[in-house]
Amino acid sequence: MNAKLADLYGNDYVLTSEQPDLFHWYRTTDGEEFGIRKTRLTGREKDLLNALFPSIRILDDRMNEVQVKWASLLFEDNSSVELNLHSPVRYIHFYLKEAPSDLTDFIEAMTGLFSDETVLLFENERKGVLVQANDIDEQIVHELEQTAAALTADFFTGMSLFVGQTISHSDSSHLKRVYKAEKKWFATGRELMPSQMVFTHVDIVPAVLFNEASEETIDYLIKLMEPIQHDSELLKSIRIYLESNLNITLAAKQLYVHRNSLQYRVDKFIEKTGIDVKSFQGAVMVYLSLLAMELR
Amino acid sequence: MAEIALNHIYKRYDNKFEAVKDFNLDIKDKEFIVFVGPSGCGKSTTLRMIAGLEDISDGDLVIGDRRVNDVAPKDRDIAMVFQNYALYPHMNVYDNMAFGLKLRKFDKKEIERRVTDAARILGLESLLDRKPKALSGGQRQRVALGRAIVRDPQVFLMDEPLSNLDAKLRVQMRAEISKLHQRLQTTTIYVTHDQTEAMTMATRIVIMKDGVIQQVGSPKEVYDAPDNVFVGGFIGSPAMNFFRGTLQDGFFKLGDVQVKVPEGKMKVLRDQGYLNKEVMLGIRPEDIHDEPVFIESSQDTKVNAVIDVAELMGAETYLYSKVAEQDFVARVDSRTDIQNGQNISLAFDMNKCHFFDTESELRIR
Numbered sequence: 001m002n003a004k005l006a007d008l009y010g011n012d013y014v015l016t017s018e019q020p021d022l023f024h025w026y027r028t029t030d031g032e033e034f035g036i037r038k039t040r041l042t043g044r045e046k047d048l049l050n051a052l053f054p055s056i057r058i059l060d061d062r063m064n065e066v067q068v069k070w071a072s073l074l075f076e077d078n079s080s081v082e083l084n085l086h087s088p089v090r091y092i093h094f095y096l097k098e099a100p101s102d103l104t105d106f107i108e109a110m111t112g113l114f115s116d117e118t119v120l121l122f123e124n125e126r127k128g129v130l131v132q133a134n135d136i137d138e139q140i141v142h143e144l145e146q147t148a149a150a151l152t153a154d155f156f157t158g159m160s161l162f163v164g165q166t167i168s169h170s171d172s173s174h175l176k177r178v179y180k181a182e183k184k185w186f187a188t189g190r191e192l193m194p195s196q197m198v199f200t201h202v203d204i205v206p207a208v209l210f211n212e213a214s215e216e217t218i219d220y221l222i223k224l225m226e227p228i229q230h231d232s233e234l235l236k237s238i239r240i241y242l243e244s245n246l247n248i249t250l251a252a253k254q255l256y257v258h259r260n261s262l263q264y265r266v267d268k269f270i271e272k273t274g275i276d277v278k279s280f281q282g283a284v285m286v287y288l289s290l291l292a293m294e295l296r
Numbered sequence: 297m298a299e300i301a302l303n304h305i306y307k308r309y310d311n312k313f314e315a316v317k318d319f320n321l322d323i324k325d326k327e328f329i330v331f332v333g334p335s336g337c338g339k340s341t342t343l344r345m346i347a348g349l350e351d352i353s354d355g356d357l358v359i360g361d362r363r364v365n366d367v368a369p370k371d372r373d374i375a376m377v378f379q380n381y382a383l384y385p386h387m388n389v390y391d392n393m394a395f396g397l398k399l400r401k402f403d404k405k406e407i408e409r410r411v412t413d414a415a416r417i418l419g420l421e422s423l424l425d426r427k428p429k430a431l432s433g434g435q436r437q438r439v440a441l442g443r444a445i446v447r448d449p450q451v452f453l454m455d456e457p458l459s460n461l462d463a464k465l466r467v468q469m470r471a472e473i474s475k476l477h478q479r480l481q482t483t484t485i486y487v488t489h490d491q492t493e494a495m496t497m498a499t500r501i502v503i504m505k506d507g508v509i510q511q512v513g514s515p516k517e518v519y520d521a522p523d524n525v526f527v528g529g530f531i532g533s534p535a536m537n538f539f540r541g542t543l544q545d546g547f548f549k550l551g552d553v554q555v556k557v558p559e560g561k562m563k564v565l566r567d568q569g570y571l572n573k574e575v576m577l578g579i580r581p582e583d584i585h586d587e588p589v590f591i592e593s594s595q596d597t598k599v600n601a602v603i604d605v606a607e608l609m610g611a612e613t614y615l616y617s618k619v620a621e622q623d624f625v626a627r628v629d630s631r632t633d634i635q636n637g638q639n640i641s642l643a644f645d646m647n648k649c650h651f652f653d654t655e656s657e658l659r660i661r
Binding site: 098102105109112113143145149150154156 | 309334398
């Protein structure tokens, strides 16, 4: 493929350059990097190349020293990078359905939510990661949902984010391992739950486990709900009951029913399925079963 | 002018799942169309295809007089409002409303004019310096509406915009959005799972289930003449009652109870070959009466019922009971004092009832 590209673009196809800003840079699946002169590429050609090879140096010319280090660690497998971290970090992975029309405005809107210490890295025009240090806020999921919706409305591109785990281990190879695992999980989450905008490990990990489970296991879990599978009202009531942390009053409010009605439905569920959804173990089993039905 | 035509629209995912099937709809300029249905019915997917956030697998989407399947979303001249406020938490109200215009390279004066206008319409003038965190849920959703209004688009697309609000605020915002539509006269497509929102706001309702349109019509049309059992059961609260029974000698028989079917309806059923066959009777809770005067004049549609639960709702009472082991609910005036366990007489207003085929679940007409 690369030989053909070299033929096609002639001198505008390079493997290295002393003026890297004049080129768009890509990497093949074998890890080989190449650049094509920006002025030679039409929009359509750029789209095509981006689809075939991840563009690896978006914003290279605007990257500061810290960004370069993180990019080197996360995207280029360079585990010898010295990051000198003094606090835990967290990755917030993002994925855009389309590349934003104006990257500068997109970055302004996206990063305004975080402190200046947060590092933004684009792996290509449609996906990347924010590396948070110092300002890790557990309440950020709600704000990210609003931001993702606002970005979607302004840039007309579907967007999803994954708030990863807090990593206190500052060893480079560990940071790299977590990044790779989360990136894979994020892809699985997007595939299984395409309409979800913001993921956390709380909802992604069960999805990943399902993705790796055998058909037999999933069938077994779905069969647990067989006695009530056609009773959509009961299924919904139980799902809301679980989502309300088994709090009958809260769940009844959400369902607009009297708490006695919901209590009656929960008892009916236990009678029909034989699973005591009021106990922790029973609730876990029912949650997995409902998730299996949803993901199937 | 923004007329929208959706012709034979399909949405298929890689795993071959069809989320939307053969969706056909012509939306007139200035209409307020509501897509309603249970979760997973394809309503949001259809909206997202119109917005350009989802690819259309098959069919044509026409806005104005151009086919826009392949037109970039930003060039479709639409504005979206989402369920979860869609605000930048780090920007104040003014900047939130101005940001979309800044992106489109409007000059500062024009941005200021539009934001000020929208703030006045939405009653946000005194809140322009505040960050979203310092606003109530209703105010936040008004800012989200403001972000859409300043764009002055051809079409508003709203995806469950009131779902995050509490019940009281939802009623208030429902009225505000309706007023806003009357004022701006912009074609609006609104998605909700709440049939009350659909009934109170829509010019026309599109009821969906499993990716398929079940019925399109004005709120009154879909309420008074549901095309099938699903629509009858989905629209209206409490839901329409359904009874299975057979048609014999001019009566609808369920167990040892029978109610007289008006001759006009009987003729249709006879002509369609339903005599002595099982059919489904649908009757709305308010068409089951407990007033002595009505019962007196409707002796041949009278049933006796033991009331399981009487729920006092204020001006009206819901009576839950059974006839021939089939559950039903009647909505009666609260002036009648009925207790749980009481045995009472009720009469069906059979002129208002509908009959449905038990297999196809379509209304017999």
